[in-house]
Amino acid sequence: xxxxxxxxxxxxxxxxxxxxxxxxxxxxxxxxxxxxxxxxxxxxxxxxxxxxxxxxxxxxxxxxxxxxxxxxxxxxxxxxxxxxxxxxxxxxxxxxxxxxxxxxxxxxxxxxxxxxxxxxxxxxxxxxxxxxxxxxxxxxxxxxxxxxxxxxxxxxxxxxxxxxxxxxxxxxxxxxxxxxxxxxxxxxxxxxxxxxxxxxxxxxxxxxxxxxxxxxxxxxxxxxxxxxxxxxxxxxxxxxxxxxxxx
Amino acid sequence: xxxxxxxxxxxxxxxxxxxxxxxxxxxxxxxxxxxxxxxxxxxxxxxxxxxxxxxxxxxxxxxxxxxxxxxxxxxxxxxxxxxxxxxxxxxxxxxxxxxxxxxxxxxxxxxxxxxxxxxxxxxxxxxxxxxxxxxxxxxxxxxxxxxxxxxxxxxxxxxxxxxxxxxxxxxxxxxxxxxxxxxxxxxxxxxxxxxxxxxxxxxxxxxxxxxxxxxxxxxxxxxxxxxxxxxxxxxxxxxxxxxxxxxxxxxxxxxxxxxxxxxxxxxxxxxxxxxxxxxxxxxxxxxxxxxxxxxxxxxxxxxxxx
Numbered sequence: 001x002x003x004x005x006x007x008x009x010x011x012x013x014x015x016x017x018x019x020x021x022x023x024x025x026x027x028x029x030x031x032x033x034x035x036x037x038x039x040x041x042x043x044x045x046x047x048x049x050x051x052x053x054x055x056x057x058x059x060x061x062x063x064x065x066x067x068x069x070x071x072x073x074x075x076x077x078x079x080x081x082x083x084x085x086x087x088x089x090x091x092x093x094x095x096x097x098x099x100x101x102x103x104x105x106x107x108x109x110x111x112x113x114x115x116x117x118x119x120x121x122x123x124x125x126x127x128x129x130x131x132x133x134x135x136x137x138x139x140x141x142x143x144x145x146x147x148x149x150x151x152x153x154x155x156x157x158x159x160x161x162x163x164x165x166x167x168x169x170x171x172x173x174x175x176x177x178x179x180x181x182x183x184x185x186x187x188x189x190x191x192x193x194x195x196x197x198x199x200x201x202x203x204x205x206x207x208x209x210x211x212x213x214x215x216x217x218x219x220x221x222x223x224x225x226x227x228x229x230x231x232x233x234x235x236x237x238x239x240x241x242x243x244x245x246x247x
Numbered sequence: 248x249x250x251x252x253x254x255x256x257x258x259x260x261x262x263x264x265x266x267x268x269x270x271x272x273x274x275x276x277x278x279x280x281x282x283x284x285x286x287x288x289x290x291x292x293x294x295x296x297x298x299x300x301x302x303x304x305x306x307x308x309x310x311x312x313x314x315x316x317x318x319x320x321x322x323x324x325x326x327x328x329x330x331x332x333x334x335x336x337x338x339x340x341x342x343x344x345x346x347x348x349x350x351x352x353x354x355x356x357x358x359x360x361x362x363x364x365x366x367x368x369x370x371x372x373x374x375x376x377x378x379x380x381x382x383x384x385x386x387x388x389x390x391x392x393x394x395x396x397x398x399x400x401x402x403x404x405x406x407x408x409x410x411x412x413x414x415x416x417x418x419x420x421x422x423x424x425x426x427x428x429x430x431x432x433x434x435x436x437x438x439x440x441x442x443x444x445x446x447x448x449x450x451x452x453x454x455x456x457x458x459x460x461x462x463x464x465x466x467x468x469x470x471x472x473x474x475x476x477x478x479x480x481x482x483x484x485x486x487x488x489x490x491x492x493x494x495x496x497x498x499x500x501x502x503x504x505x506x507x508x509x510x511x512x513x514x515x516x517x518x519x520x521x522x523x524x525x526x527x528x529x530x531x532x533x534x535x536x537x538x539x540x541x542x543x544x545x546x547x548x549x550x551x552x553x
Contacts, residue, residue, distance in 0.1 A: 054437065081443075096435050098434045098438065100434045109427045112422075112424055112428070115424060199431075
């Protein structure tokens with residue numbers, strides 16, 4: 001059994017007075033791909049923004065429970081330190097790329113956590129990202145708002161990689177992508193996991209694809225975890241099949 | 248011909264003042280989408296800081312340090328810039344940041360900015376009284392005459408300073424990582440901490456730049472027009488703000504183009520009409536420009552991709 005990287009313990013969070021998570025517990029081990037699946041409004045995005053420690057109004061307030069990373073509570077850690085000190089990156093829902101910056105500037109800015117490292121390190125990171133996504137290399141001088149939706153998603157993943165993360169959380173990376181691009185993004189995630197040992201927490205509505213990629217999964221429904229298990233178990237679970245995999 | 252060149256030089260000088268102040272509005276707006284209406288008064292505070300620094304360093308009447316004027320000038324410029332930057336950062340810290348933390352609507356932040364400006368004006372009035380201050384002469388005035396055109400060394404200094412500031416800021420905004428963050432934050436605030444960049448650091452840096460340049464404008468203005476009073480920042484601040492909007496607020500090129508444009512229009516009007524018509528004509532022309540291009544000369548309407 002490898003080390004537990006992230007542990008969410010009985011987490012209750014609320015937007016104002018409305019509680020969005022009613023005691024959610026799950027964990028992610030080093031080197032694993034874990035997926036959180038569930039319908040719209042189940043609390044998947046809320047879970048990720050809580051872990052990323054984004055401030056309200058984007059993220060909710062934690063009412064009780066705890067989030068442990070490498071065994072230590074991160075509730076008091078500001079969001080920029082989650083990225084630059086803990087090396088946990090979030091690829092947010094809707095991508096949130098900086099459309100007024102070029103592709104290369106987006107990536108340069110994302111390398112901010114490495115600003116004190118030698119320049120060769122950032123160059124190596126650029127090479128990694130451009131090797132993974134040659135399309136980005138071709139378009140590096142373009143304003144990123146001119147990219148297609150799929151290219152913007154590649155850029156969003158690329159930015160996370162520039163930050164030197166060891167743990168990457170992705171919120172609906174398949175959203176708005178053609179099936180072909182979707183497969184490319186998922187293939188890249190598997191490659192990152194297998195070749196670099198990247199730990200991945202994946203939030204998806206496309207349960208089928210997510211479970212095929214992941215080692216383990218949790219099913220979230222209206223703020224509670226209703227099922228968990230290995231990806232194979234969940235795929236064979238009749239309830240999960242009925243509700244999320246289309247029969 | 249000589250009159251034309253003379254007017255161009257005068258327009259460049261006034262344009263430089265407007266541009267140096269306008270960029271403070273534009274930088275803060277670019278980062279926070281906040282119109283910092285206190286900025287004109289930060290310029291005024293900059294001029295007063297320069298005054299007190301210069302008087303103290305020059306000495307006389309048995310007080311102060313008694314340094315030679317040129318050295319005093321060399322010291323007063325950085326002192327005014329640093330201290331004025333401190334004033335801007337303090338305003339951000341005690342007035343704007345708490346509102347931001349509470350998620351206040353932008354309207355309340357703008358009103359707060361207006362009140363901060365009034366507090367600075369009236370605080371100055373209460374502390375130092377209504378009597379005007381005479382700024383000491385730090386640099387021996389030299390007049391260079393070419394034909395009928397005369398240029399003072401001060402005018403050249405003001406224009407050169409504005410150009411250098413533009414090149415410096417352009418470099419910061421386009422080449423450095425913190426400059427990229429300044430541009431990125433206006434596009435998508437949420438994603439800034441996800442890049443590992445502390446939002447507050449970017450905001451404080453922006454206030455340091457904007458207010459520091461207002462401090463530079465303050466000392467240069469005080470040397471050119473050496474009478475200081477608590478309300479000196481009000482009108483010039485409004486004009487610089489309008490210049491920033493006409494140039495396209497949020498873009499530093501816009502601040503400089505707008506500033507110089509306003510300088511040229513004002514001097515141009517006075518060259519042909521009675522000076523009482525200056526502001527009427529100037530602002531009518533600016534109105535027409537906005538009517539044709541509401542986002543300003545360098546402004547772009549933002550598009551989003553789903």
